[in-house]
Amino acid sequence: MSRNATKAVSPAGQNPKSGFFKTLGRQWQLLLMSVPMLIYVLIFNYSPMWGWITAFQDYKPKQGISGSKFVGLKNFKWLFGRADFIQSIRNTLAMSLINLVLGTVAAILLAILLNEVMHTGFKRVVQTVTYLPHFLSMVIVVGMAQNIFASNGPLNQLLMSAHIVKDPIFFLGEGRYFWWLVGVINVWKEVGWNTIIYIAAMTAIDPSLYEAASIDGAGRLNKIRYITLPGIKSTFVILLIMNIGHLMEAGFEIQYLLGSSLVMDWSQTIDIFVLKYGISKQQYGVATAAGMFKSVVAIILLFTANTLAKKMEESTLI
Numbered sequence: 190m191s192r193n194a195t196k197a198v199s200p201a202g203q204n205p206k207s208g209f210f211k212t213l214g215r216q217w218q219l220l221l222m223s224v225p226m227l228i229y230v231l232i233f234n235y236s237p238m239w240g241w242i243t244a245f246q247d248y249k250p251k252q253g254i255s256g257s258k259f260v261g262l263k264n265f266k267w268l269f270g271r272a273d274f275i276q277s278i279r280n281t282l283a284m285s286l287i288n289l290v291l292g293t294v295a296a297i298l299l300a301i302l303l304n305e306v307m308h309t310g311f312k313r314v315v316q317t318v319t320y321l322p323h324f325l326s327m328v329i330v331v332g333m334a335q336n337i338f339a340s341n342g343p344l345n346q347l348l349m350s351a352h353i354v355k356d357p358i359f360f361l362g363e364g365r366y367f368w369w370l371v372g373v374i375n376v377w378k379e380v381g382w383n384t385i386i387y388i389a390a391m392t393a394i395d396p397s398l399y400e401a402a403s404i405d406g407a408g409r410l411n412k413i414r415y416i417t418l419p420g421i422k423s424t425f426v427i428l429l430i431m432n433i434g435h436l437m438e439a440g441f442e443i444q445y446l447l448g449s450s451l452v453m454d455w456s457q458t459i460d461i462f463v464l465k466y467g468i469s470k471q472q473y474g475v476a477t478a479a480g481m482f483k484s485v486v487a488i489i490l491l492f493t494a495n496t497l498a499k500k501m502e503e504s505t506l507i
Contacts, residue, residue, distance in 0.1 A: 244478040257474075264478040274479065276454055277462040280368070281483075284439035284458070287372035289432050295380045297425070300387035301413055316388070319381030327378075327442040334374050334447065335361065361447070364455035371443055386428065387421055394420035423504040430498055430506055434491030437483045459483050 213220065244264055246257040268274050299319065306312045322330070337344050338360040345357040360366045398416050407415070441460040448456030457465075459479055467476025492507075499505045 241477060241481050243474050244481045246474050248473040248477070250473070260474070264474045265482070267475060268478055268482070273457065274459075274462060277457045277459050280444075280455060281437060281439045281458045284368050284371050284444070285436040287368055288375045288439065289436070291372045291376045292379060292383060293425075293429070293432070295376045296383035297387055297421070299380055300384045300391060300421075301417060303384070303388060304391045304417065305409060305413075316381065316384070320385065321381070322378045323382040325378065328446065330374060330378055331443060331446040334370065338370060362449070362451045364452045367448070367452045367455040370447065371440070374443060374447075375440070386424060390421040390424040391417060426498055426503045427506065430491065430494045433494040434487055436490055437487045 240254075242254055243257070245259060245261060246254070247260050247263075248254070248257045303312050303316060306315075336342055339345070340357040340359055344360075345354075348354045349357065358366075360370060394416065398420075399412055402412050402416060437459065439458050439460075441458065441464075444456045444458050445461055445464075448461075459482075463476045463479050466472045466479070495505050495507050
């Protein structure tokens with residue numbers, strides 16, 4: 190048998206390719222079930238990428254893609270020459286990082302606390318209360334936030350009554366507070382929902398590990414440090430990789446609803462920039478170029494995070 194043939198055949202004498210197709214044959218029901226989702230993704234996620242051509246055109250709706258003038262990288266050069274676009278990149282990354290750090294830390298802490306609670310009924314009540322805000326409309330959430338953080342709102346009243354500040358803080362009108370307000374609001378809205386995944390990972394930890402640790406005299410903090418946290422490490426890495434892939438998506442609704450002309454330099458994200466130039470100013474080529482830039486950077490971040498995790502011998506997506 191030749192060397193190439195030897196490499197192509199597994200030690201058991203079976204061709205890996207034939208084994209792969211046999212596995213597909215045995216799982217044909219699962220493949221059939223995945224067809225509708227595959228069709229959905231192709232239609233709504235991949236077919237619209239045809240419109241990326243307009244990023245390299247001076248696109249005119251009446252002329253269409255075929256009739257619009259090709260301008261090469263002119264739209265991209267125009268974008269990176271705009272101070273407001275650079276600001277939108279800064280704002281997007283800053284708010285995404287704040288949401289990532291605060292959201293991850295809060296979700297893990299809440300999951301650990303719930304995992305340590307022995308009373309099942311109390312645990313269910315807390316978990317239900319914390320994940321219900323996930324189902325609230327962002328319009329309602331922002332309306333609540335505007336009332337809470339208003340100059341005459343309950344937060345300022347509390348701070349003044351506790352003699353922490355003398356005058357009300359203008360939370361909604363000063364840019365230095367905006368990123369942190371977005372982070373706090375996102376944590377409040379999503380922490381309970383994000384906690385579900387970590388609680389599920391903790392339930393998969395072998396209870397005998399905790400029993401052995403108790404016999405060795407380990408307290409709760411040591412059990413959390415040496416058993417719980419390592420037990421959810423793979424889940425944390427997978428979620429971190431996925432979240433890094435979304436760093437260019439800081440959100441749209443909350444920034445659009447909570448923002449104003451006073452904090453425009455801090456609130457405008459790439460999505461709001463695309464809306465402003467694509468819809469309001471009808472510069473479709475520029476708006477498409479901005480959206481294309483965001484998508485390409487997100488893909489690069491995702492694969493970079495996945496590669497680093499693989500080199501560190503951690504769980505990966507790919």
